[in-house]
Amino acid sequence: MTVDLDQYAKPGKSYYLALGLEGSANKIGVGVIKHNLGQLSSTNSAEVLSNVRDTYVTPPGEGFLPRDTARHHRNWVVRIIKDALKVAKVSGSDLDCICFTQGPGMGAPLQSVVIAARTLSQLWDLPLVGVNHCIGHIEMGREITGAQNPVVLYVSGGNTQVIAYSRQRYRIFGETLDIAIGNCLDRFARTLKIPNIPFPGYNIEQMAKKGKHLVPLPYTVKGMDLSMSGILAHIDQLAKQMFSGKKPPVDEETGEPITAEDLCFSLQETLYSMLVEITERAMAHVQSNQVLIVGGVGSNLRLQEMMQLMVQDRKGGSIHATDERFCIDNGIMIAHAGLLSYRTGQTNELWNTVCTQRYRTDEVFVKWRDD
Amino acid sequence: MSETLNHKLVLRIPFETNKQSEIACNSLNPDPILKSRELDVEFEIDKNTLVCKFSGTSDRVIRVAISNVIDNIKTIIECMDEFDEKKEVIFT
Missing domain, CATH: 3.30.420.40 (ATPase, nucleotide binding domain)
Incomplete structure (x- = not known):
């Protein structure tokens, strides 16, 4: 048996689109992913419509500090969202959900990005999906490599x-x-x-x-x-x-x-x-x-x-x-893992979108797999 | 405990519409206040105005909190400038 991933499809639409926002460390990334109806497989794979990223680079000998990284993300987040939508050539009305990294990561950078996610979600009346960063990496890796x-x-x-x-x-x-x-x-x-x-x-x-x-x-x-x-x-x-x-x-x-x-x-x-x-x-x-x-x-x-x-x-x-x-942090993996979650009916109300620095991989219930 | 939070300040930020002030309030509200013994922040809406009420144990904690809230509001306003009423738009 496999999990039904199409209970929450929009009527008359043959695909899903998700916007993903990542900013848990020194990269801010936004991506748009497309899933067609049905199980994901080698013949029905997820399609990357855009994957835009900017990295906060510090001088040699220096690491990135939370406050400065958050400032970098704030400076870029709206521009990068716009770029990702531009590259993907999709409008807000075509999206199904907005996915964001809920943790683990650095508190201030995470928070600076979720603010944009919350605002956009309300402006365009789209549901939010909180994603565990590690799950994003795992699901994107499985999808790309076919493992x-x-x-x-x-x-x-x-x-x-x-x-x-x-x-x-x-x-x-x-x-x-x-x-x-x-x-x-x-x-x-x-x-x-x-x-x-x-x-x-x-x-x-x-x-x-x-x-x-x-x-x-x-x-x-x-x-x-x-x-x-x-x-x-x-x-x-x-x-x-x-x-x-x-x-x-x-x-x-x-x-x-x-x-x-x-x-x-x-x-x-x-x-x-x-x-x-x-x-x-x-x-x-x-x-x-x-x-x-x-x-x-x-x-x-x-x-x-x-x-x-x-x-x-x-x-x-x-x-x-x-x-x-x-491999390196990106928005597309958040969009992908978030969309899997969305397709099993998991979304976050605004009050439930607080980011946490600690969020273990095994806390996530993987509803989209049942093997 | 609130007796000790005797430094107070109110920010009133006007938006273009009532909906925008409400969205801003909803975007700011979920995040918990760290160090709640030293600081309390409340967000309210008064028509198209977002009202941010700060109370803290010193002017220093209020200054830090305001700076943070203003940074967040900047992101919210930038988002509104770029995306409000543009749900149908394909950006080029």
């Missing part, structure tokens, strides 16, 4: 989770005990003062390609969970020694000096090995042979490559990842 029931590795600046679906919940099998992996990479990029354009993880990845020496770092898998703050503190210390010239670290075998490139290489190898380990264990546990990587760090090719090596050793294993349009 049916994968183990999901969700890795971004704010989240690190290994997730598997079971009985209408996306359940968290393992997660970070302290900082997110993207946060660890971003903060190390700040220590090295490398640019935040296009994003810090990309620049670390490029530098890592030139690294030759693997510097030993703590390897901190705790059961199914990870800890990364200790690794960051350790490698920050090495970077400081390297920059100060006092007791500069050297490679244990060759005696050659350790470079910033070596540190980037070592950090990536250590962190990604840990991710691969817990993902493999989750796969064995739920007897799945698919991995779906979502979230901003998921666009890292070295992580994809390491995961690929693990997966190809498993029988019938496959790995699914998306490119930066869908």
